[in-house]
Amino acid sequence: MELRRKFLLSLALLGLVISGVMFVTFESQRSAAIADAQADVNDSADQTASVLDQQLRENHRTLRVAADDPRLLEHGSEEQRAAMEGVWELNGIGGVSVVNGDGEMVNILTADGESSDDVLGEDYRDREYVSRALAGGEHISEPLLAETGNRIVVLSVPIYDDGEVVGTLNAALYLDGAFFESAVSRQDTAETAVSVSSVNQTLFERQERFDTTISGSAIVPSTGWVVTVDHRESAVTEQIHQLALVQFLSGLVLLGAVGGFGGWIYRNHIRQTERLRVRLERLERRQYDQKIPLAGSPEWVEISDAVDRLTATLARREQMLLVLNRLLRHNLRNTLNVVMGQAEQLDTDDDSGTVEITEACDQLLTLSDRARMTEKLLLRGTTDHDETVDLVEIVERQVATFQERYPDATVTLDHPESAPVAVGPDFPTAVDELLTNAGAHAGSEPAVDITISQHNGTVSLTISDDGDGIPPDERLVISGEQRISHLNHSGGLGLWLVDWIVSQSGGTVEIRCDSGTTVVISVPATEGDGEPQ
Numbered sequence: 001m002e003l004r005r006k007f008l009l010s011l012a013l014l015g016l017v018i019s020g021v022m023f024v025t026f027e028s029q030r031s032a033a034i035a036d037a038q039a040d041v042n043d044s045a046d047q048t049a050s051v052l053d054q055q056l057r058e059n060h061r062t063l064r065v066a067a068d069d070p071r072l073l074e075h076g077s078e079e080q081r082a083a084m085e086g087v088w089e090l091n092g093i094g095g096v097s098v099v100n101g102d103g104e105m106v107n108i109l110t111a112d113g114e115s116s117d118d119v120l121g122e123d124y125r126d127r128e129y130v131s132r133a134l135a136g137g138e139h140i141s142e143p144l145l146a147e148t149g150n151r152i153v154v155l156s157v158p159i160y161d162d163g164e165v166v167g168t169l170n171a172a173l174y175l176d177g178a179f180f181e182s183a184v185s186r187q188d189t190a191e192t193a194v195s196v197s198s199v200n201q202t203l204f205e206r207q208e209r210f211d212t213t214i215s216g217s218a219i220v221p222s223t224g225w226v227v228t229v230d231h232r233e234s235a236v237t238e239q240i241h242q243l244a245l246v247q248f249l250s251g252l253v254l255l256g257a258v259g260g261f262g263g264w265i266y267r268n269h270i271r272q273t274e275r276l277r278v279r280l281e282r283l284e285r286r287q288y289d290q291k292i293p294l295a296g297s298p299e300w301v302e303i304s305d306a307v308d309r310l311t312a313t314l315a316r317r318e319q320m321l322l323v324l325n326r327l328l329r330h331n332l333r334n335t336l337n338v339v340m341g342q343a344e345q346l347d348t349d350d351d352s353g354t355v356e357i358t359e360a361c362d363q364l365l366t367l368s369d370r371a372r373m374t375e376k377l378l379l380r381g382t383t384d385h386d387e388t389v390d391l392v393e394i395v396e397r398q399v400a401t402f403q404e405r406y407p408d409a410t411v412t413l414d415h416p417e418s419a420p421v422a423v424g425p426d427f428p429t430a431v432d433e434l435l436t437n438a439g440a441h442a443g444s445e446p447a448v449d450i451t452i453s454q455h456n457g458t459v460s461l462t463i464s465d466d467g468d469g470i471p472p473d474e475r476l477v478i479s480g481e482q483r484i485s486h487l488n489h490s491g492g493l494g495l496w497l498v499d500w501i502v503s504q505s506g507g508t509v510e511i512r513c514d515s516g517t518t519v520v521i522s523v524p525a526t527e528g529d530g531e532p533q
Helices: 002-066 078-088 128-134 177-184 233-284 298-344 352-380 391-405 427-441 472-479 494-504
Strands: 093-100 105-109 151-161 164-174 192-197 202-205 213-219 226-232 387-390 410-414 420-423 447-455 458-465 508-512 517-524
Touching (some): 002 078, 002 151, 002 164, 002 192, 002 213, 002 226, 002 233, 078 105, 093 128, 093 151, 128 151, 128 164, 164 177, 177 192, 213 233, 226 233, 233 298, 298 352, 387 391, 391 410, 391 447, 391 458, 427 447, 427 458, 427 494, 427 517, 494 508, 494 517
Parallel strands (some): 410 447
Antiparallel strands (some): 151 164, 192 202, 458 517, 508 517
8 A cells, every 4th residue: 555655665775864863963972972072182181281381390490499509609619418318308409519600510519418539529411411600601401321220310400600501400300210100190091001211211101001092292391291191991981881782772762762652653644544445345246245444543533434434325325226127127027018009909001109109118118228337337336357458449330320310311421541449348238328329419410520639648539419408407417517307407328328338447438519419528548458558
């Protein structure tokens, strides 16, 4: 059924749309989750680099303040050493030294707070941190490994005397876990690993790298160190899997709801519509005893009851019609046969009465035959299979029969080579009725024009005569424009038979009366195989 097919197609399309929307939504959320994770590691790297840079600048600032101590101007003195001890005691400082304006080491405190006399007097001008400070700048050296085995960087600032650089104050800063801890403690978790590296070495790496990661990096501005934050990709994947599970379950619930609603619609409406269609088809085939119940909503129950009442009414009326038709036809024919037999035995000088009786009986017998044809049409129904025939051949045969009955009639026939149509087996009777009507009402020498034409998938048969025409009331009754009453009715069954036969073949009948009568029969044209054009 077309309605069921369209409904199921619409339901499937709706399911595809919902699935597509959910897939697109999931992909969007998955991409957003990955993008958020990437943004988080980038922010973490930026924050870590910023904290490290702040720590280095704070140490540099402290060293700069210490360089203003006038005791540092006395190279090699105890006062200078006392000032250096104040710097050495700062947290994270592993050694302090002073180089004079000529680049010679003049004082030094090692990691244990002792002086190292073996380097005093050595020239340190080739050291970048010394040359930069002597030039009036501040510098942080590249990370290096001290003799103690500790990794350090050297911070250096110039020592001024009346605006002139007279030396450098240098401090060794430990690059140990304590230095990096405050910067990476918030970022270094079970799911995240933080590492800090310089150009050619790793300065800090508390955890092993993950196999697959989402990574972000940032540069420490004051040193150029690279801070890398790695987030375990499987942690994001787990979130995506949880999201996919939620999406899948939500999709199942949504599709289940749509499917349940669709099933309810199908069960309570589509299936009931199919059953109603089957019931109506059985009514067309006059199968009144085969009922299919319609259930569901109260509306369908009301429709079912109405169809039951209609079925009972049609069955009763058809039974009444058939009984009445057969009774009248049978009794009428038997009685007429008796009348005609007796009329033929009448022997009078004036036989005009006998002729009238005989003609009346012939008319009634013809009417009885037409009533029999009506019963045949009624029993045939509207769903019987029509056969494909050539309308030209049908008309030619009926015209030949007509000319035998009316030899004085003039018939002109205009037709194509062939005109295939799918009509019932009684269609020739309709053509014969129209020709007989023309012969009976068009005078002693009737003129009949017949045209067969094809246009836009329709075959039209036009029969025109030069008779008096059909009364307007009768035309309106047959066309259905006026109801049958005791004042308005057709005088016979001929035109009714034509209309019923043509209607059962899916055609129409049009009656026009100008100078005579013109009847146009139109039926669907078919191909040679019986398929409609």
